[in-house]
Amino acid sequence: MTQARSRLRHLPNALTILRLLMALPIAALVVADESVAAMSLFIAAGISDGLDGWLAKRYGWQTQLGGWLDPLADKALVLSVCTALMLHGDLPPWLFALIAIRDAVIVGGALAFHFNFAPLYAAPTLLGKLTTLAMLLLVVTLLWHNISGDVVVWLVDGLIYVCTALLLASGIDYVRRWSGKARRIARHAANQSERRP
Structure with missing residues (x-):
């Protein structure tokens, strides 16, 4: 029983890696205009995100690797699918550029902090989680529009404006925090060096 439980502790990371590997196939399905299959896989990926x-948290299986992999998988999934939606003509290029720049700033800032100041344990903020949720809703809405054509314009426009505001706010918040x-840390290090004889 203990051995089986020990193996299961790797399940969250396995689900995260699976979500990471699903990013490109989903994007390829979007470009190929296979919106039903793309939406099905995207929803499955979203469920795996909540499940892992x-x-x-439920069983205390958190790891430092999982803390890094989870947001990386989320960003890879959203960025890949948004790239495909832009190429398909569904997502405004300026919004895609904002997503890419914001993610590059966050990842670059995290790596710079981790290697220059202190080990950084990935912990998404509330704004970051809301941004991811809004982006997921926008992607699902655009895919559903491609499938049925029933989505009203104001809903898509509203989600685009919400995503834009959250992308800017969360990006600024991450930069401010780091x-x-x-x-x-720099101030503490300077104070410590001044106290040394």
């Missing part, structure tokens, strides 16, 4: 987090932590 629940399992990790720069603040970096300043505190």
Whole structure:
């Protein structure tokens, strides 16, 4: 029983890796105009995102690797599918550019902080989670529009505006948090060096 439970502790990371591997096939299905299959896989990926987090927290299976893999898989999935939606003519290029720039700033900032100041344990903020949720809703809405054509324009436009606001707010929030932590660490290091004889 203990051995089986020990094996299961890797299940959250396995689900995260599976979600990461699903990104390109889903994007390819979008470009190929296979919206039903793309939407089915995208929803499955979204369910796996909630499931791996629940399992990790419920059974204490959180790992540092999982903390890094989970947001990476989310970003890869959203960015890949948004690339495909832009190429398909469904997503405005300026919104795709904003998504790509924001993710590049977050990943670059996280790596810079991790290697220059202190180990960084990935912990999405509330704004970050809301941004991901809004992006997932936008993707599902656009895919459903491709399938049925029933989605009203104001809903798509509204989600685009919400995503834009959240992308900007969460990006600024991440930069503010990390720069603040970096300043505190640098100040502490300077104070420590001044106290040394």
